[in-house]
Amino acid sequence: MFRRERGHMDNPQQSDVQDTQGQPPELAEPIASKPSKVSDYQNPDYYINRELSHLAFNFRVLQQALNEEYPLLERFRFLLIFSSNLDEYFEIRVAGLMQQIDFSREQVGLDGMGPQQVLKEISQKAKEYVELQYQILNESLLPSLRKEGIRFLRRNELSEKQQAWIKRFFYHEVMPIISPIGLDPAHPFPRLANKLLCFIVSLEGKDAFGRDTGMAIIPAPRSLPRIVKLPEDICDGRDNDYVFLSSIIHRHVSDLFPGMDIKGCYQFRLTRNSDLDLEDEVEDLAKALQGELLSRRYGKAVRLEVADNCPQPLVDFLLNEFGLNNEDVYQVSGPVNLTRMMSICDTNDKPDLVFPPFTPGYPKGLHSKRKHSNNVLDLVAKQDILLHHPFESFTPVVDMLRQAAKDPDVLAIRQTLYRTGARSEMVDALVEAARQGKEVTVVVEIRARFDEEENLALARRLQEAGAVVVYGVVGYKTHAKMMLIVRREGRQIQRYAHLGTGNYHAGNARLYTDYSLLTCDKILTNDVHKIFQQLTGMGRAVRVRKLFHAPFTLKKGLIDLINQETNNAKEGKPARIIIKINSLTESHIIKALFKASQAGVEIDLIVRGICCLRPGIEGLSENIRIRSIVGRFLEHTRIYYFENGDEDSLVYCSSADAMIRNLDMRIETCFPIEDQKLAARVKKELEYYLTDNTRSWQLQSDGDYEKNKPVRGQRRRNAQERLLDTLAVIVNKPSTE
Structure with missing residues (x-):
C-alpha cells in the first residue's frame, strides 16, 4: 500500500546551518514534562534539522502524485517535479554536507546534528522516498496513462x-x-x-x-x-x-x-x-x-x-x-x-488530464486587452495597485515598463533582474527604453543559481542596447525585486515603483503565487531610489524610512515587530502574528517567535518548505501553529502580518524568507502595504490559507507533517481554488467542487 498522509521528517559556504553557541548537545537542558516557561533556547530538541525538513517538503511534493483529485497528467507532473527537486537537493545541499566533511569544516546545527549523522538520515529517508516514487510510477501512473492512450x-x-x-x-x-x-x-x-x-x-x-x-x-x-x-x-x-x-x-x-x-x-x-x-x-x-x-x-x-x-x-x-x-x-x-x-x-x-485553464484577473481601471489598456502609470498615480499572481495578471507590470519605455516624459528606468526567462518581455522593454535614449540601469544578478549563463547573455544584450549593467555587490546576491521609473510631470519629477515578492519572469508568474505592489508613494519610491544608488554606487548604508532592507535593517525590523507583539500581549492588548514564507531557519527570528508564544501571542506560520522551529512544546511554542501548503501553484509569497495592538494592523510583503542567507547575505526588500483596504485584503487571503483543509499539512511537535482533512460536516476548503474563484476566470471549470 502507498503511504498517503504522514511525512517524515544553498551553498555550503553560505549555509543556513547555525551553531549552538558552543554548547554541546549533551549539556543542553532536556524538555521538562510541564515547564512553566522555557528560558534556555539552545536545547537542540526545540529545533528541526534544516536538511531533513527540506527533504520532508520534497516528500510532500511526491505525495501529490497520489492525490486522485488531481488530473492524471498533473499527478505525473508532481512525480517528475519530485525528481527535479531531489536532483537539486543532492547537487547543492547534500554536496554541501559532503564538502564540510571533506574540508574538516563540520558545522553543528541548532538541532545538534552534525553533517555525518544528517547524511545517514538523508540516505535512509531518500531511498525510501525514491522506492515509493518508482512504485507510484510503475503500479499507478503508467497503467493509468496507458488506459488514457499514453x-x-x-x-x-x-x-x-x-x-x-x-x-x-x-x-x-x-x-x-x-x-x-x-x-x-x-x-x-x-x-x-x-x-x-x-x-x-x-x-x-x-x-x-x-x-x-x-x-x-x-x-x-x-x-x-x-x-x-x-x-x-x-x-x-x-x-x-x-x-x-x-x-x-x-x-x-x-x-x-x-x-x-x-x-x-x-x-x-x-x-x-x-x-x-x-x-x-x-x-x-x-x-x-x-x-x-x-x-x-x-x-x-x-x-x-x-x-x-x-x-x-x-x-x-x-x-x-x-x-x-x-x-x-x-x-x-x-x-x-x-x-x-x-x-x-x-x-x-x-x-x-490537466488542470483547467484560467484567465488571470485584472485590477479595476485596467483592461485585459492591451489595445484598450489605460496607461498604467496614470492609474498608479491615483492609487496603489496590489496584484496577487497568478490569480491576477502579471501583464500590468510588463505594461507599466513597456509604456514607460515609450513615454517621452520618462527620463530614467532602474530595475533588478534575478530570474527573467530566455524570452523576456521585460528585457525587451528595457532594451527599447535604452535605444530611446532613456537612462536605463539594470542590476543583473548573474549568480542566480542555475540561471547564471542565461543572465550573462541578458546582461550582454542590455549592454549592447546602451543600458548600464551592474552585477550588484560582490559577496551579496541581489535578490530584491524592484523597478523604479522616473518621469517628468510638468515642473516636477515623479517616481513610480514596482515592488514584488517574486521574479520578473512571466512564466513563473503563471505558476508561482506572488504579490506585486505598484505605487508612486513619495517616501516609498524615494527609499527604492536610495537602494538603487547604494547598489550601483558606493557609500555608507543609506537611511530608508518605510522599507526594510537586508542586510541592514530587515532582520532587526522583523524582530522588533515580533517583540512589539510580545509587549502588546503582556499589556493585554490584541496580539497576533501571521507569517507566510517559503523557509524558516534564522535562529534570532525563531527565538523571537518562541518568546512571543510564551507571552501569549497567537502565531500562525505558513511555511511552504524548510522549517526549523518545532511547534507545540509546552512552555515554549504551544501558541505556534505551522502549516505547509502544497497545491497546483508553488506558494512563493512572503507576507508578515502583525496585529499591532489597538492600532491598524501592519502588513509587509517581502522578497526575503526568514533565512540567514536572505537576511544577512543578500540584498532584499520588505515593503509595507499601507492602504488599509489592500492590507485587509491580504489578511483575508491569509485566512484562506489558514482554513485550507485539502492542500495543507500541519507540522507536529515530533517533526512529522499530517495532512489536514475536512472533518464530518465541514466544507472542503482549498485556498488556491478560492483565490481562483475570487480573482480569476476559470475556463471549463469542473463541477466536482
Whole structure:
C-alpha cells in the first residue's frame, strides 16, 4: 500500500546551518514534562534539522502524485517535479554536507546534528522516498496513462513495424553520434558530466585488437531525446505511443560492439556537486563566473542512480570509480532520468488530464486587452495597485515598463533582474527604453543559481542596447525585486515603483503565487531610489524610512515587530502574528517567535518548505501553529502580518524568507502595504490559507507533517481554488467542487 498522509521528517559556504553557541548537545537542558516557561533556547530538541525538513517538503511534493483529485497528467507532473527537486537537493545541499566533511569544516546545527549523522538520515529517508516514487510510477501512473492512450512501450511489446522503425532510428539518429568507450589502459574511465544518462556494459570476447577488458561505458549525448514518439502509422493510429532512448540503446547495444558477446547493459546516472564557488575578491565577476560554469558539470560526485537489476560487482565498480559508498547509491526500477519525461505533460493534447485553464484577473481601471489598456502609470498615480499572481495578471507590470519605455516624459528606468526567462518581455522593454535614449540601469544578478549563463547573455544584450549593467555587490546576491521609473510631470519629477515578492519572469508568474505592489508613494519610491544608488554606487548604508532592507535593517525590523507583539500581549492588548514564507531557519527570528508564544501571542506560520522551529512544546511554542501548503501553484509569497495592538494592523510583503542567507547575505526588500483596504485584503487571503483543509499539512511537535482533512460536516476548503474563484476566470471549470 502507498503511504498517503504522514511525512517524515544553498551553498555550503553560505549555509543556513547555525551553531549552538558552543554548547554541546549533551549539556543542553532536556524538555521538562510541564515547564512553566522555557528560558534556555539552545536545547537542540526545540529545533528541526534544516536538511531533513527540506527533504520532508520534497516528500510532500511526491505525495501529490497520489492525490486522485488531481488530473492524471498533473499527478505525473508532481512525480517528475519530485525528481527535479531531489536532483537539486543532492547537487547543492547534500554536496554541501559532503564538502564540510571533506574540508574538516563540520558545522553543528541548532538541532545538534552534525553533517555525518544528517547524511545517514538523508540516505535512509531518500531511498525510501525514491522506492515509493518508482512504485507510484510503475503500479499507478503508467497503467493509468496507458488506459488514457499514453503508452510507454517496452521492448517485448514492440510490433515488427515498430522494431523496424526503431532500428532505422538507431542507425540514423543514435549510432552516428554515440561514442562507446571500452575500458583498458589506453581508454581510462571517462569523465562523465553531471546527470548524464549512461550505460555500463558487460562484455565477453576479444575485439579487433585482441583486447579483452570485459567492460565498456556508453554516455548518451544530451542532444538525443530521452523519449521518442513513434509515428501513428506504425501504432495502429495511436498518436501517443513512446519508447525510451534507454530501451532503444539496450535493444541495439550489440551493434555498438560487433563480434562481442553482451552479458548485460545497465543504465546509470551520476549526480555531482553543482554549486559555484566564487571568491569575494575577484577583479571581474562575469569572467570569474564564466570560468566556474565550465567546471560545474564536473564537480565532485555525490549520488549514483543505477538500474536495480545491475549486478552488485558492476555497482561496486562504479562506486569505486566515483569515490562513493553504498549510502550514495540509489537502485531504481525504471528510467534513471525521470525529469526528462516532463515534455509528456506539456505537449500532450489531453485537456481532460490537466488542470483547467484560467484567465488571470485584472485590477479595476485596467483592461485585459492591451489595445484598450489605460496607461498604467496614470492609474498608479491615483492609487496603489496590489496584484496577487497568478490569480491576477502579471501583464500590468510588463505594461507599466513597456509604456514607460515609450513615454517621452520618462527620463530614467532602474530595475533588478534575478530570474527573467530566455524570452523576456521585460528585457525587451528595457532594451527599447535604452535605444530611446532613456537612462536605463539594470542590476543583473548573474549568480542566480542555475540561471547564471542565461543572465550573462541578458546582461550582454542590455549592454549592447546602451543600458548600464551592474552585477550588484560582490559577496551579496541581489535578490530584491524592484523597478523604479522616473518621469517628468510638468515642473516636477515623479517616481513610480514596482515592488514584488517574486521574479520578473512571466512564466513563473503563471505558476508561482506572488504579490506585486505598484505605487508612486513619495517616501516609498524615494527609499527604492536610495537602494538603487547604494547598489550601483558606493557609500555608507543609506537611511530608508518605510522599507526594510537586508542586510541592514530587515532582520532587526522583523524582530522588533515580533517583540512589539510580545509587549502588546503582556499589556493585554490584541496580539497576533501571521507569517507566510517559503523557509524558516534564522535562529534570532525563531527565538523571537518562541518568546512571543510564551507571552501569549497567537502565531500562525505558513511555511511552504524548510522549517526549523518545532511547534507545540509546552512552555515554549504551544501558541505556534505551522502549516505547509502544497497545491497546483508553488506558494512563493512572503507576507508578515502583525496585529499591532489597538492600532491598524501592519502588513509587509517581502522578497526575503526568514533565512540567514536572505537576511544577512543578500540584498532584499520588505515593503509595507499601507492602504488599509489592500492590507485587509491580504489578511483575508491569509485566512484562506489558514482554513485550507485539502492542500495543507500541519507540522507536529515530533517533526512529522499530517495532512489536514475536512472533518464530518465541514466544507472542503482549498485556498488556491478560492483565490481562483475570487480573482480569476476559470475556463471549463469542473463541477466536482
